[in-house]
Amino acid sequence: MVVKSDDNKIICRCEEVSLGTIKDIVHHFHCSSREVKLRTRAGMGYCGGRICRTIIEKVVQDINNEKVSNESQLSYRPPIRPVTFGQLGGSENDDES
Amino acid sequence: MSDLLIIGAGPAGLSAAIAAAEEGLSVTVIDEFPKAGGRLLGQLHQEPNGEWWNGIQKGEQLSQRAHQLGVTIQCEVSVYDISQSKNGWEVYTTRGEYKAEKLLLATGATESPIPVKGWTLPGVMTIGAAQIMGNVHRVKPGNSCIIIGANVLSMAIANELKLCGVNVKEIIIPKADITSNEAGNPEQVLSSLMRLTHLAPTPILRQLGKIGKMVHPKIAIRLFPKKGIRMFDIPLRLKTAALEIVGDRFATGVRTVNIKANGEIDHTSEKVVDADFVCIAGGLTPLSELASIIGCSFKYIPELGGHVPVHNEQMQTNIPGLYVAGNITGIESAKVAMAQGRVAGLAIAADITNDWEQMETSINKAIENVNITRDKALIQFHPGISDARKKFYQKSEVNLTQISKIKKREA
Amino acid sequence: MTMRVECHPVLGNLENQRRITIYYDDQAYQAYEGDTIASAMMAEGVKTLRYHEVSGKGRGVYCNIGHCFECRVCVNEEKIVRACLTPVSEGMRIHSLS
The missing domain is CATH 3.50.50.60 (FAD/NAD(P)-binding domain)
Structure with missing residues (x-):
């Protein structure tokens, strides 16, 4: 039995973005990991890209034949944990939605 | 303040x-x-x-x-x-x-992920997740497991899961692709295990460290048995790759295949190994x-x-x-x-x-x-x-x- | 079915655990005081904690230390929390998200 392509495996668990989608975007637009994120929502889900960011960067660097840079393309932005408007307004003990 | x-x-x-x-x-x-x-x-x-x-x-x-x-x-x-x-x-x-x-x-x-087909199924977790579940919360995520990713951390935790009463069926490696890095290359995995020092925490790891001083990993991986070696009585199979985690509502096993020292896949060897849960060990x-x-x-x-x-x-x-x-x-x-x-x-x-x-x-x-x-x-x-x-x-x-x-x- | 590691050759045996009752999707489950929601449900063999909001596919504990947010659940019909970081309490009502 021939092994099917791995392209339909999920890379970004939060937004269910597949490896194939990410590869297609990089090939088509010759773009950075940041642009991949904006175009596919990979790394933009609930976890803030904590889980999949290194994989997205790896795939982009491999396809574009780049070396890993010191300053990561997918920098973190606050809030780095989901917060409520209540918390942003200063109230305590609120939930994480 | x-x-x-x-x-x-x-x-x-x-x-x-x-x-x-x-x-x-x-x-x-x-x-x-x-x-x-x-x-x-x-x-x-x-x-x-x-x-x-x-x-x-x-x-x-x-x-x-x-x-x-x-x-x-x-x-x-x-x-x-x-x-x-x-x-x-x-x-x-x-x-x-x-x-x-x-x-x-x-x-x-x-923990770095290793995205394997089926890794979002309930019952698939990082090796660290299973460690915390077993040692801290004193709960087994299941009675049997397969670990994808062979490294120092996964081998140490495999033994800890065994102490919790989990049947760790095998430690295997992910199928090599653009996402798996060295983790999917049998020779590189063995090579990194062979770099362990004489102080490594278990006899078998110390053994690998000693071999590493005498034999080049390229040769060693060719000699590495297809059925793996046993460490803490757990099979370490560097010539077995995970193709997919299978299961309908939750993980029930892993579809595996034998690979050669150079990573070449032997498609005739494909099979499904059952397990209650699957651990991803990406370091x-x-x-x-x-x-x-x-x-x-x-x-x-x-x-x-x-x-x-x-x-x-x-x-x-x-x-x-x-x-x-x-x-x-x-x-x-x-x-x-x-x-x-x-x-x-x-x-x-x-x-x-x-x-x-x-x-x-x-x-x-x-x-x-x-x-x-x-x-x-x-x-x-x-x-x-x-x-x-x-x-x-x-x-x-x-x-x-x-x-x-x-x-x-x-x- | 319980998946508790009651006896452990190095860490010793679990003794005098206080049992409490929690409710997950309106069904009663036994938990130990000191459990997180994630460990309590796993001890009872419940692996699926939520359903993906788009695909509807089941998700459970993945990282167990709060990084991945896969195990989020609704508690007492108001708070969304990570099951792996949230201790259980007597009578806690937990609902899966979908």
Whole structure:
């Protein structure tokens, strides 16, 4: 039995973005990991890209034949944990939605 | 307002808290997890002298000592943003705002993923997740498991799961592709296992280390038996690759295939091995998101596990008043993290009292202890840590102005 | 079915655990005081904690230390929390998200 392509495996668990989608975007637009994120929502889900960011960067660097840079393309932005408007307004003990 | 706020109540954070409190600082430690101890909590392995390293006990000892010194430890607190003002730091959390003059990030590491087809199924978790479930919560995620990813961490935790009564059916590697890096290459996996030192925590790992001195991994992987070798009675199969995690509503097994030393797949060998749960072991990488939002400079150092905030040997970052310690500075053992924590705690005390001269001897002694601990480490997560550190600190862009001033004057 | 590691050759035996009752999707489950929601449900053999909001596929504990947010659940019909970081309490009512 021939092994099917791995392209339909999920890379970004939060937004269910597949490896194939990410590869297609990089090939088509010759773009950075940041642009991949904006175009596919990979790394933009609930976890803030904590889980999949290194994989997205790896795939982009491999396809574009780049070396890993010191300053990561997918920098973190606050809030780095989901917060409520209540918390942003200063109230305590609120939930994480 | 505290003198020092520490984010992360693991080995580095608690050790820093103790060192700083011993110097008279008021210290608060916060952590997301319900229990203090961080990564220590799951650890359980035998030292070469036969004694058990019980991470839960170590964590409790550190917490107790910190409490005795008047350190405030608050768990279930999640940080979502940080800002710096003239007076120090403001840290925004799910339990309100914390203020402190100095800030130490001791947030540890996060597990690197290995995306395998089917890895979102319930019953698939990181190897660290299974470790915490078994050793800390005392719950087995299932009766049998398969581990995808062969490295020092996965082998150590495989044994811990076995002690919890889990039937660990095999440790295999992911199928090589653009996402799997070296983890999917049998020769490179064996090569990294063979670099282990004579101090490795188990006889079989020590054995691999010895072989590594005599045989090239290229030859060794050709000789590596197809059915694997047994370690703690658990099959380590470097010539078996995971194609897919199978299951309808939850994971019920892994579709595997035999591969040759060069990674070539033998399609006729494809089969499904049943398991109650599946662990993904992709190794660790520094968790530096807080350093990132603060605006630290970063350096990519593969030997340290990825991107680390630029810092010097006194654990100061390039942002004044911001310190780092533990796995956020590079992946190493808990003992190294504890030693680093002590350096950070002392350096912060010197920073606050502005009395570097008084503290210089003890800080240098603590730095020396980090180096000794590093050289004696049982497990080197990546090869070449010591050299990479030395190079990094020599070139460090962080100037410890006060200390260099003292040194100049002495010279 | 319980998946508790009651006896452990190095860590010793679990003794005098206080049992409490929690409700997950309106069904009662036994938990131990000190459990997180994630460990309590796993001890009872419940692996699926939520359903993906778009695909509807089940998700469970992945990282167990709060990094991945896969195990988020609704508690007492108001708070969304990570099951792996949230201790259980007597009578806690937990609902899966979808």
